[in-house]
Structures are given as structure tokens and as C-alpha cells.
Amino acid sequence: MNCGSDQVIYMDNNATTRIAPEVVDAMMPFLTDCYGNPSSMHTFGGQVGHAVQDARQAVAELIGAEPEEIIFTSCGTESDSTAILSALQTFRDNRHVVTTRVEHPAVKSLCASLTSLTGHKHRVTSLTVAADGTLDLDQYRDSLSDDTAIVSVMWANNETGVIFPVEEMAQMARERGILFHTDAVQAVGKIPINLKENAIDFLAISGHKLHAPKGVGVLYVRKGTPFVPFLNGGHQEQGRRGGTENVASIVGLGRACQLAAETMEEENTKVRGLRDKLEKGLLATVPKARLNGHPSQRLPNTSNISFEYVEGEAILLHLNKYNICASSGSACTSGSLEPSHVLRAMGVPFTAAHGSIRFSLSVYNTEEEVDFVLDKIPAIIAELREMSPFWEPEKMKQASGDGS
Numbered sequence: 171m172n173c174g175s176d177q178v179i180y181m182d183n184n185a186t187t188r189i190a191p192e193v194v195d196a197m198m199p200f201l202t203d204c205y206g207n208p209s210s211m212h213t214f215g216g217q218v219g220h221a222v223q224d225a226r227q228a229v230a231e232l233i234g235a236e237p238e239e240i241i242f243t244s245c246g247t248e249s250d251s252t253a254i255l256s257a258l259q260t261f262r263d264n265r266h267v268v269t270t271r272v273e274h275p276a277v278k279s280l281c282a283s284l285t286s287l288t289g290h291k292h293r294v295t296s297l298t299v300a301a302d303g304t305l306d307l308d309q310y311r312d313s314l315s316d317d318t319a320i321v322s323v324m325w326a327n328n329e330t331g332v333i334f335p336v337e338e339m340a341q342m343a344r345e346r347g348i349l350f351h352t353d354a355v356q357a358v359g360k361i362p363i364n365l366k367e368n369a370i371d372f373l374a375i376s377g378h379k380l381h382a383p384k385g386v387g388v389l390y391v392r393k394g395t396p397f398v399p400f401l402n403g404g405h406q407e408q409g410r411r412g413g414t415e416n417v418a419s420i421v422g423l424g425r426a427c428q429l430a431a432e433t434m435e436e437e438n439t440k441v442r443g444l445r446d447k448l449e450k451g452l453l454a455t456v457p458k459a460r461l462n463g464h465p466s467q468r469l470p471n472t473s474n475i476s477f478e479y480v481e482g483e484a485i486l487l488h489l490n491k492y493n494i495c496a497s498s499g500s501a502c503t504s505g506s507l508e509p510s511h512v513l514r515a516m517g518v519p520f521t522a523a524h525g526s527i528r529f530s531l532s533v534y535n536t537e538e539e540v541d542f543v544l545d546k547i548p549a550i551i552a553e554l555r556e557m558s559p560f561w562e563p564e565k566m567k568q569a570s571g572d573g574s
């Protein structure tokens with residue numbers, strides 16, 4: 171099958187990323203020749219075990235951890251579930267969880283179903299965010315209580331790119347004897363992380379968000395943190411996660427972490443430059459366009475823009491004609507168009523939340539691609555607005571100059 175990836179302008183890297191060619195090269199032997207089981211006693215398996223250990227080392231280095239603190243999992247979602255459920259089993263009498271209203275479904279849905287999963291009644295506090303998507307630390311401090319088992323706050327938001335002060339928050343949790351988990355799926359590889367210097371107990375990574383394959387993740391567990399496995403089985407991962415290792419993907423993730431360490435500077439200069447050019451261009455050429463999320467406290471690759479009075483889905487369909495891939499902030503749930511829970515939490519008005527588009531770039535994007543997108547979007551928005559029942563009154567209002 172040929173998906174035509176060389177024809178595509180891919181600006182949806184917070185949904186998933188291209189596997190780096192270097193990563194494919196590193197994986198290939200483990201999909202062909204080197205098929206031994208890393209737990210086997212013989213040399214044939216043992217050398218595969220060494221490759222898994224090398225990958226563990228590479229992941230640890232990227233985030234300033236020790237190799238023993240790295241557990242390979244099947245995905246970011248598994249890592250999030252494992253951390254939160256582990257804490258709740260560790261502190262059986264502490265039934266309170268603190269999280270935010272803007273988490274990824276991996277955390278949000280889990281927190282919503284804790285009572286049915288554990289058979290205990292849990293109390294969940296979901297912190298609100300300000301209009302720019304940032305958290306209020308005073309509200310956070312007040313939410314921590316004697317029966318809080320764990321705090322789960324994402325390092326960076328997947329829809330807006332807004333970065334949360336998780337290191338400060340983790341310190342506040344530690345002072346109260348509360349465990350702290352961060353879903354760092356969007357942050358790892360994009361911004362520097364050094365776990366030696368903070369009080370974070372658990373951290374989740376997903377391979378496919380940093381140019382490694384889908385279906386592999388990591389849970390970091392700080393040395394000394396009480397831990398209850400999610401998957402019980404063999405003695406893999408020092409008995410902390412049963413199941414024969416997904417060797418090829420683990421090796422790929424290790425390579426991707428090495429590459430991320432090397433390209434982090436590019437991410438923060440070249441990618442940021444492209445993102446800023448795209449964003450400034452769109453805000454300057456399209457009337458009634460607005461940025462969602464804090465302008466600077468944000469990932470370098472993400473831009474979430476609302477084009478008021480149009481539907482995000484309609485914009486995406488038009489972009490699709492030009493092979494431009496992006497995401498809309500609304501998700502089509504059970505036939506009705508629900509605006510994104512993140513933008514709703516930020517209080518983005520209905521007419522803007524529905525017309526939001528997330529552009530998320532990577533080191534593979536080019537200046538030409540940004541120019542092309544900047545060339546196409548203003549006409550797309552103008553055309554859609556001509557058909558929008560919401561735009562007509564807005565246009566008249568602006569033309570007549572009366573506010574009614």
C-alpha cells in the first residue's frame with residue numbers, strides 16, 4: 171500500500187508522527203534476524219536482551235532518569251493507567267485524585283471510571299484553567315487534602331501546547347506526602363526534561379508522538395516510589411510489567427530518544443520559527459482569527475487557532491483537498507458536534523471553539539509548506555464564511571457599526 175506521504179503536508183504531529191528513517195533502520199534487525207526472546211538464557215536471545223537494555227539507557231538519558239526507573243509498556247495510555255491505579259492500590263484509604271479538566275482521554279476517562287474499576291468510591295477534583303489555558307497554583311494547593319493519593323497533571327496539553335508548571339506542582343504534592351504523575355507524552359522530545367532535579371514520581375511517554383512506532387510507551391517510576399503492577403505475568407521489566415517485550419518497537423523508541431536529544435535544539439529554533447511564521451501569518455491575513463492558549467508558555471510546535479463563525483470540520487475537508495493534514499478542536503461524538511473539552515474549559519466562545527484548528531509541526535516540515543498553507547487558508551475561510559448563517563449577521567453588524 172502506498173499512502174502518498176511524500177505528497178502530504180503533515181501538520182498533525184500531536185496526533186502521531188512519522189517514524190524517523192533512522193528508527194526504522196535500528197528496528198529492522200529485530201523484525202528479521204534477531205528474533206530471540208530477551209529473557210532466554212542462550213546467547214541468541216541474550217543479545218536481544220542487551221538491545222532492550224541499550225534502549226532503556228537511551229530513554230533514561232533523554233529525561234534524566236536511571237535505567238532501572240524505566241518500564242516499557244504498550245502505549246502512553248497504559249502508562250497513565252498504571253501510574254494512577256498503582257497509587258490508588260498503594261494508599262487504599264486515600265480515595266482522592268487531583269487532575270485537570272484538560273487532560274488527554276487517557277487520564278480523563280480513567281479518572282471518570284475509577285469507582286467502577288476499583289470497586290471503591292473515589293473523589294476526583296478536576297482543576298479548571300484560565301482563558302489562556304494555564305492552571306492556578308493557589309487553586310491547586312487548596313485542592314490537596316489528607317486523603318489525596320495522587321495528582322495527575324499533564325506536562326503539556328496536546329490541543330493547545332500549553333505547558334503546566336508540573337515541577338513546582340510535584341514539589342507541593344511531595345510536601346504533603348502525595349504521589350505525583352505527569353502525562354508527558356507531548357513534552358518528551360520537545361522540551362528539556364530532567365527528572366533528577368524534581369519531585370515527579372511517575373511520568374508517561376508514548377513512542378509514536380516522538381518519531382518511534384505506535385504501540386510502545388514508557389512509564390518512569392522514581393526509585394523508591396511504591397509500585398503495584400498493572401499487568402501481572404512473567405518477570406519481565408523486573409516483575410513490574412508482565413508480557414514479552416515488544417523488542418523492535420522498544421529498540422525504535424530508544425533510537426528515537428537519541429534523535430530527540432540531538433534535534434531538541436532544532437525543535438526549539440527551526441520548528442518554533444516555522445510555527446510562529448504560520449501563526450503570525452494566519453492571524454494577520456484572516457479576520458476574526460484568534461490564538462487559543464498562552465502565547466509563550468507553550469510547546470514550540472503547536473498552534474491552535476480559532477476561525478470564528480466556521481466549522482473546524484469544514485476547514486479540514488478543504489485543507490484535505492490540498493493534502494494538508496491538521497486537526498480540529500471538536501470531536502464528532504454520537505452525531506452531535508461537541509466542541510473540545512479543552513477549549514470549553516478555557517471558556518472559548520461557542521462560535522470560536524467550533525472553528526478551531528490545531529496545527530502541530532515537526533522537524534520534517536519546511537518553509538515551503540508553511541508558505542503553501544498560508545497561501546490557501548484565507549480563501550478557504552472566506553468561502554466558508556459566505557455560507558455560514560452565523561457570519562452573515564456578524565458581517566452586517568460590522569458594516570453598519572451598530573452593536574445590536
Ligand SMILES: *Cc1c(COP(=O)(O)O)cnc(C)c1O
Pocket residue numbers: 184185244245246247248274276324326327328353355356376377378379385386387
Ligand atoms: C497521544 C497521547 C496519549 C496516548 O498515547 P497512546 O500511546 O496513543 O496511548 C496520552 N496523552 C497525551 C497527552 C497524548 O497526546
